[in-house]
Amino acid sequence: MSRQWVTDLKPFATSYKKPYLSDAPALILVFRQTYSWREDGKKRMHYYNEISIAIAAGFLLAAIQYCGLVALTSTPLNCNARLRD
Numbered sequence: 001m002s003r004q005w006v007t008d009l010k011p012f013a014t015s016y017k018k019p020y021l022s023d024a025p026a027l028i029l030v031f032r033q034t035y036s037w038r039e040d041g042k043k044r045m046h047y048y049n050e051i052s053i054a055i056a057a058g059f060l061l062a063a064i065q066y067c068g069l070v071a072l073t074s075t076p077l078n079c080n081a082r083l084r085d
Helices: 003-012 049-066 079-084
Strands: 035-037 043-045
Touching: none
Parallel strands: none
Antiparallel strands: 035 043
16 A cells, blocks of 8 residues: 555545444355365366356355345455465
């Protein structure tokens, strides 16, 4: 995050508090698995995992909307490296 970006967001009164997450009746977290381990101990790569999970999440969101429910997709900023640690 650059200082300019943080300054530009100040008028929006953003904070770490996210009531739309803490007050929600349900949360669905989506992860991707890039590889797994075979029974013989060798690594098995899962090809096209990113596009596959994107398509699956899209179908899920479409089904939720079709049922008359609402959904909000949210990705924490710069979360990729922090989730792995």
